[in-house]
Structure formats: C-alpha cells, structure tokens
Amino acid sequence: MADKKQFSFISASNERISPLLNGDVQVEGAELIWTNSDPSETFWRQLKFEEFEICEMSFSSLLIALSQGMDMVAIPVFPSRRFMHALISVHADAGIEKPSDLNGKRIGVGEYQQTASLWLRGVLQHDFGVDQFGVDWYMERSPELSHGGATGFKPMDGIKFHQIPNDKSLATMLANNEIDAAPIGRAFSNEKNVIDRSTTVRPANADWSKVKPLFPDLVAEGTRFFNEHGYIPANHCYAIRGDVYRANPWLAFNLYAAFVKAKEAWYSQLSSKIPSDMVFGPQYMAQTRATFGSDPYPYGVKDNAKMMQTMIDFSHEQGFIPRKLEFSEIFAANILDL
Numbered sequence: 278m279a280d281k282k283q284f285s286f287i288s289a290s291n292e293r294i295s296p297l298l299n300g301d302v303q304v305e306g307a308e309l310i311w312t313n314s315d316p317s318e319t320f321w322r323q324l325k326f327e328e329f330e331i332c333e334m335s336f337s338s339l340l341i342a343l344s345q346g347m348d349m350v351a352i353p354v355f356p357s358r359r360f361m362h363a364l365i366s367v368h369a370d371a372g373i374e375k376p377s378d379l380n381g382k383r384i385g386v387g388e389y390q391q392t393a394s395l396w397l398r399g400v401l402q403h404d405f406g407v408d409q410f411g412v413d414w415y416m417e418r419s420p421e422l423s424h425g426g427a428t429g430f431k432p433m434d435g436i437k438f439h440q441i442p443n444d445k446s447l448a449t450m451l452a453n454n455e456i457d458a459a460p461i462g463r464a465f466s467n468e469k470n471v472i473d474r475s476t477t478v479r480p481a482n483a484d485w486s487k488v489k490p491l492f493p494d495l496v497a498e499g500t501r502f503f504n505e506h507g508y509i510p511a512n513h514c515y516a517i518r519g520d521v522y523r524a525n526p527w528l529a530f531n532l533y534a535a536f537v538k539a540k541e542a543w544y545s546q547l548s549s550k551i552p553s554d555m556v557f558g559p560q561y562m563a564q565t566r567a568t569f570g571s572d573p574y575p576y577g578v579k580d581n582a583k584m585m586q587t588m589i590d591f592s593h594e595q596g597f598i599p600r601k602l603e604f605s606e607i608f609a610a611n612i613l614d615l
Contacts, residue, residue: 281308284521284528287319288312288333291356292547293574297539304535307528316357316513317387317418317472324427327518331532334516336588337392337597338424343607344598345428348519350609352529353578353585354536355511361393362400363498364460365491371457376405376491385415385447385459387473389432390425390597392512392588397460399591400502400510409595413437415456417447422472433596446474452483458491500568508584509573522609529609537576544572577615578604 286309288294296302298311309331314322316333323332324342339351367373371382379401386394401407414437420426432438441450447459469477492498503509515536517529551558565573575581585604592598605613 281306282525283308283310284330285328286311286331287314287323287329288356288515289314289316289319292543293540294356294536295539296542297535302535302539302542305531307531315468315470315472317391318470320391320424321422321427321472324424330518330521331528332516332518333513335390335392335424336512336514336585337395337592338390338428339514339516339607340589340592340598340602341390341428341430343602344600349516350519350522350529351607352515352517352533352536353581353608353612353615354515354533354576355513355574355581356515357513358509358511358574359393360495360499360502360510361396361460361512362404363492363495363502364462365397365458366451366461366488367458367491368451368454368456369487369489370454373458373491376401377407379405379407379458379491380411382457383413383415383455385417385441385450385456387416387447387460388418388423388425389414389416389438390423390428390430393460395588395591395595395597396510396512398595399587404502404505410435410437413439415439415441415447415450415459417441417474418472419443430597436596441474443474446477449483452485452488454487461488503569506583506587508581509569511581511584511588517609526609526611530611533576533612533615540572540574540576578608578613579615 284307288311290298290313312329319333320335320338322328323334324338333356342349373379373382386397388394398409402409416438420440425431441447448461450456451459451461515532522529548562551562589601593601
C-alpha cells in the first residue's frame with residue numbers, strides 16, 4: 278500500500294461496491310479511506326463543506342452545483358436506482374385511486390431538490406399528466422440541513438411550496454391526513470440520520486389502515502416503466518473534487534474500472550448469496566433478469582445516455598438549472614466514451 282496515494286472517500290455501502298470496500302477489488306494506484314455515510318448526510322456535507330476528495334453525490338444536486346460553478350467531476354457509476362414514483366403512499370380519505378388523481382393534492386417529499394423528487398415529479402407529469410404547478414409540495418428536511426440549503430436552491434416561481442414543521446415528518450403528516458401522498462419508506466428504516474426526520478419522528482398512534490400504496494402492484498408498475506423507457510431511474514453517481522482530479526487525472530478512469538470490477542465480482546457470486554429462507558429467491562432472481570436483463574445497474578455514459586438526458590431535461594424543466602448541461606461538462610474527459 279505504501280506506493281498508493283490515499284484519497285478520502287464517502288459513500289453508503291451496497292452490494293455492488295462491497296468488493297471495493299472490503300478490499301477484494303483495488304483501485305489501481307489509489308487507496309480509498311472510506312467513510313460510511315447515509316446519502317442524505319453525505320450530500321449535505323459535501324455540498325456545503327467539500328470535505329471529501331471522492332464522494333457519492335445526488336445527480337440533481339450535482340447538476341445544480343455544476344451550474345453554480347462548484348468544482349467537481351462526475352464518474353458515470355450509479356449506485357442507487359429505484360422507481361421513486363411507484364413508492365408513493367396515499368391517504369385513503371384523499372380520493373386518490375390512480376396517479377392522475379394527484380392533481381391538486383398535497384404531496385410530501387423528503388427534499389424538493391433531491392433526485393428522488395426530481396424523478397417523482399417528472400414521471401408523474403410526463404407519464405400520468407400530474408402538473409407540477411397544480412400540486413402543493415411539502416418538504417421535510419429543514420433548510421439549514423438540506424441540499425438546497427447548501428446550494429441556495431429555491432423552487433421556481435409558481436410552485437406551491439411548503440416547509441413541514443420541525444416537530445413533524447412525512448410519515449406523521451400522511452398518517453394524520455395532513456398531506457395526501459408521500460413516499461414514506463424512511464419511516465420504516467432502522468438507520469437514523471440527522472437530515473431525514475422520518476427516520477426519527479415516527480407516528481405514535483396513527484391509523485395506518487388509512488395509508489395505502491398508490492401502486493398496489495409495485496412490480497407491475499416498475500416493469501411498465503422499464504418496458505416503456507428502457508432503464509431503472511438512477512438517483513446517485515460518484516464525483517471527484519475538481520482540484521483532486523486535476524492533480525490526478527488518471528484517477529477517474531481507474532475509479533471507474535474498479536467500480537466495474539466490483540460490480541462484476543458481486544454478480545458472479547449473487548446466486549450463491551440468496552438466503553435459504555427466501556424460498557422463491559432463485560425464481561425471483563430469474564424473473565428480475567427476464568425483466569431487466571443480466572445487468573439492471575449499467576455503468577458508463579453510453580449505456581445511460583437516455584436516462585441521464587432525461588434527468589437533465591427534468592432538471593431544466595423543474596427550474597433546477599438555467600440551461601441543459603452537456604455530458605462533457607459533467608463527466609471526466611477520459612471516461613466519456615465508456
């Protein structure tokens with residue numbers, strides 16, 4: 278290790294990067310000094326203080342920061358993907374039976390600026406006709422601990438925006454019928470953090486029988502989206518601080534190559550990692566591969582061009598960025614063709 282340069286690295290853990298974190302896969306010429314951090318805390322810390330040389334980063338916040346002149350270079354590795362719009366829960370008394378019924382309703386989001394909310398609004402608008410200007414948006418994160426607080430972002434004129442009181446969360450407000458819809462998965466997480474109140478402020482005596490999923494069949498809706506659009510939406514990527522990249526231009530390519538090797542290493546052992554108590558685990562894996570192919574988490578610019586362009590388009594449409602950035606303004610030059 279003595280001949281390797283050390284770089285501070287902050288990221289959440291997941292299966293596809295675990296071989297990199299546990300040392301089974303190495304970054305050529307580099308040693309990563311890893312800080313394990315919840316993404317919401319990571320993004321706030323990096324956007325506000327630029328503490329780390331390499332970081333996991335919200336893609337929407339990356340676009341905002343780059344548009345504002347923040348100095349960082351992205352790596353087209355996407356550790357987090359999900360169908361965010363399909364994770365919305367609704368209150369039974371709100372009169373919401375289908376996505377288009379969200380028009381004119383009160384929708385809660387963790388943070389207005391976050392990529393999950395970008396996808397939620399964009400898909401609801403373009404796939405289901407929910408006008409972003411016709412909804413009242415409620416945000417959980419406090420301004421001083423939010424990505425928007427770090428970048429100074431404000432929703433554009435015409436957006437009906439509300440800040441949730443500090444003693445409440447998305448989950449408490451939805452359960453108490455104070456908002457009509459929200460993704461509330463954080464309320465059931467065991468991993469608490471200082472940014473998301475849903476991980477700490479839980480409904481005490483709420484009537485959960487009144488809370489139901491907007492999409493009762495999540496698999497069916499995810500399959501529909503994938504078949505129509507060709508990808509699982511990504512939320513995060515990785516980024517190198519600009520001064521670090523300029524001093525070490527080889528680092529971007531070597532990092533990308535290591536992330537690819539780590540994912541391949543995980544995939545090679547995935548079949549043997551299915552817990553035995555998941556009786557239908559092998560069948561579920563076969564169904565997943567039949568739907569999404571052998572690699573649901575593709576890396577690289579080329580294989581993600583359509584998805585990334587959609588995020589750029591949504592970011593411009595939702596007032597995040599004043600103009601649409603080119604890929605060459607976002608990613609390191611030596612990995613643009615990968």
